[in-house]
Structure formats: C-alpha cells, structure tokens
Amino acid sequence: MRGENFKENASRLKDLDREPKQAMAIARTYLDWNATAPLSRAARQAMMDAYDLPGNASSVHGEGRAARAALARARAQVSALVGADSQAVTFTSGATEAANMVLTPQFRMGRAPLAVGHLYVSAIEHPALREGGRFAPDSVSEIPVTRTGLLDLDALTNALEAHDSNLGLPMLALMLVNNETGVIQPVADAARLLHAKGGLLVVDAVQAVGRIPVDMAELGADFLIISSHKIGGPKGVGALVARGEVMMPLPLIRGGGQEKGHRSGTENFPGIIGFGAAAEEALALLGERSVRIGGLRFRLEAGMRALAADLIVHGADVERVANTTFFTLPGLKSETGQIAFDLEGVALSAGAACASGKVGESHVLAAMGCDPGLGALRISLGPDTTDTDIDAALVAFGKVAGRRRPAGQAA
Ligand code: PLP
Numbered sequence: 304m305r306g307e308n309f310k311e312n313a314s315r316l317k318d319l320d321r322e323p324k325q326a327m328a329i330a331r332t333y334l335d336w337n338a339t340a341p342l343s344r345a346a347r348q349a350m351m352d353a354y355d356l357p358g359n360a361s362s363v364h365g366e367g368r369a370a371r372a373a374l375a376r377a378r379a380q381v382s383a384l385v386g387a388d389s390q391a392v393t394f395t396s397g398a399t400e401a402a403n404m405v406l407t408p409q410f411r412m413g414r415a416p417l418a419v420g421h422l423y424v425s426a427i428e429h430p431a432l433r434e435g436g437r438f439a440p441d442s443v444s445e446i447p448v449t450r451t452g453l454l455d456l457d458a459l460t461n462a463l464e465a466h467d468s469n470l471g472l473p474m475l476a477l478m479l480v481n482n483e484t485g486v487i488q489p490v491a492d493a494a495r496l497l498h499a500k501g502g503l504l505v506v507d508a509v510q511a512v513g514r515i516p517v518d519m520a521e522l523g524a525d526f527l528i529i530s531s532h533k534i535g536g537p538k539g540v541g542a543l544v545a546r547g548e549v550m551m552p553l554p555l556i557r558g559g560g561q562e563k564g565h566r567s568g569t570e571n572f573p574g575i576i577g578f579g580a581a582a583e584e585a586l587a588l589l590g591e592r593s594v595r596i597g598g599l600r601f602r603l604e605a606g607m608r609a610l611a612a613d614l615i616v617h618g619a620d621v622e623r624v625a626n627t628t629f630f631t632l633p634g635l636k637s638e639t640g641q642i643a644f645d646l647e648g649v650a651l652s653a654g655a656a657c658a659s660g661k662v663g664e665s666h667v668l669a670a671m672g673c674d675p676g677l678g679a680l681r682i683s684l685g686p687d688t689t690d691t692d693i694d695a696a697l698v699a700f701g702k703v704a705g706r707r708r709p710a711g712q713a714a
Pocket of ligand 1: 337396429
C-alpha cells in the first residue's frame, strides 16, 4: 500500500517537473512584468555571494557581524529607492505581509498606545490591502475612483468629514500606481486631506518603485509598502518603510525580536541581499529605463490601434507609468484572450495575477464604471523588453484580433 502511494507520488512529481518545460517549449515573449520581473543579474550575483556568508545577523561573532553589515547595506539600498532613512525599513516576506503588518487598529507612539479607528481603502487597491489587514470588516470602507481610474478626492473628503474620531484616527491605504492600469494616483493630494484630520497614510508603492521616482516625504506617506520581485529581486521579500521610528504598528509576527522587534524570525538573508541589489540597480537606471520602455509602449499601443480601431486602452487619458497597457478588444473575453496570446508564445495577463490561476473579473475595471465582463488584458514591459518582443506581441495581437467574433454575432 505504502509502496503504491510512493509510486503515485513519484509519478505526480515527474508530471510537475515536465509541465514548466512543456509550457516553455515554443519561443516565448514575456510581457507580464507587473506580475513579476525576472531575477536581475545583479540580484542573482548578490544572492550567490550571500549564500557563502555563514553567519546569523543576530550573532555577536565575526560571521554574525559580517551578516549584520550585509543586511545594513541592503537596508540602505532599499531606503534610498524611496528617499527614506535606512533605520525605518523593516524587511518582511513580501508586500502582502507588510500590508497585514501595518493595516491594524493597534499602533504605538513611543511607549504609548495609539488607536486607529477606521481604515479607508481605495476601490482599486490590490487584495493585499483591500482585505483590510487586521481591521474588523465593519471598520473598513472603500473610497471610489472616477471613470479615469483616479481616486475620487471629493469622496475621500466626504468620508473624512463623516469620520468618528472618538473611535481613533482615520487611516487611508492608497496605491501610488495601480497594478492593472498603471494609473498614477493623486497620493500627495490625498495625504493633505488626510493629514488635516490627523490621519495616517499607507502607500502601496509596489508598482511605482523602479518605474517613477518615489520620495516618501514628497508623497506625505507615513508608511510605504514595497516588494522585491517587481523590480528584479527575488520573490518572497518585501519591506514596510516608516516615516520615522517613533510610530509603529504592533508586530504581526512576534518571537526573537529581529528587525528591532517589529518582525521576528531569522531574516531571509539571501533574499534581502538580492532585494537590496535590485533596489540599487532600479534606482540607478530609473531614468534611462523609463524613457526606453515608454518608447516601446508607444510603438505597441500605436501598432495595436492600427490593427484594431475599436481598441480601448484603460486609463489612457491620465498619467500612467511607462510600462503598462491595459486594454479591451471588444468581443474578446479575458480568459480566451490570455490563452490565445499564450498559444502564440506571448505571456501577458488578464489583470492581477491570482493565486488560483483563474481569470476573475477585474475589480479595477468595475470600480472605473466599466463592465468588468467586457474582458481586458494587461501587457507590462520591463528593462529587458526589446523591439523584437514588441514585434512578436503585435504579430500575436493581429492574429488574436482577427479571430474575434464580430460585434453583435451570437455566441
Ligand atoms: N500591491 C500591488 C500593487 C501588487 O501588484 C502586488 C503584487 O502583485 C502586491 C501588493 C503584493 O505583493 P507581494 O507579492 O510581494 O505580496
């Protein structure tokens, strides 16, 4: 019996081994950088070096001190990317953990408790924030966006007017760049409204860093969330960056007191070192990358419009980051479109990558007042994207667009 189970498991493992190789058998064009960016060479090298450092950063001996110094360097590299003090960086297992750490009613201001009474989240937040972290569901409200995909500042003003400060401070969670549309949100304006009411601003800068300059002070962010794997670092690492060291959320993970007690557990050392290297590279090359990538996206969108006059590009009327295009081809469902591009060798996404691998309707499109059943696809470019990739995307686009069912024709 045991033997049979073992054989079955072994053959399942072989199938799992084969699947990625089969999926990659045809020439591939990777245009899904907002889902994750391939590991950069600099990050990979830094991680390989880190694997050779044996010490635990909490140890007092030489090996421990060497590991601690390497962590301090990564902290400085990550903080520089967002214009923060390196002491204000707490490393986590990713942006999702950072969000769950900071979205909590319980804070400390020095030694004194500080209560946050209500969480306001924009209707287009990533689920990592939209779920509300450690707030009870009835302490979370959504702030709508306008049809262009920008936070509705009037709605925020009204919500803050109605906020009951007896319950505690208001907190707003707002992304700087939307992961589906690429639209840049009016974070500094929201910060002014919120701070006038003494509130706290949590900015999800996951899709902003490495794409546009990010400065915590200019944004008016009290906390900022970033993720390594969106900028060419390894997956499973991120950070919560605070404005200062005085006001901090009660920890989500308690234990040995690493990360100054804000996030216990032996650090993901190679991951953090890789994150640091990716952050340094992203900052150094930000300007030249965004100009080059912007040129590629211009060619892509112009080419798509030439092939399909009815193309709708969501968020095209407002400021977007240079790498993202989120579009609807009338008559093409998201799932069908995604599979059709995949079969043509082009990896793109139907909005946010979701753990089940299923294509759900976009809550971002719904929040913008579009029919989410319309279907939309996202192409996101990155530093390694070439003219050849754009050519391949346009060839695939032409084929997929040509196979659509004409408008009005029954299924
Ligand atoms: N916020 C945004 C805008 C994202 O795009 C993502 C990832 O898709 C996350 C948060 C979650 O990041 P992580 O994968 O590091 O948990």
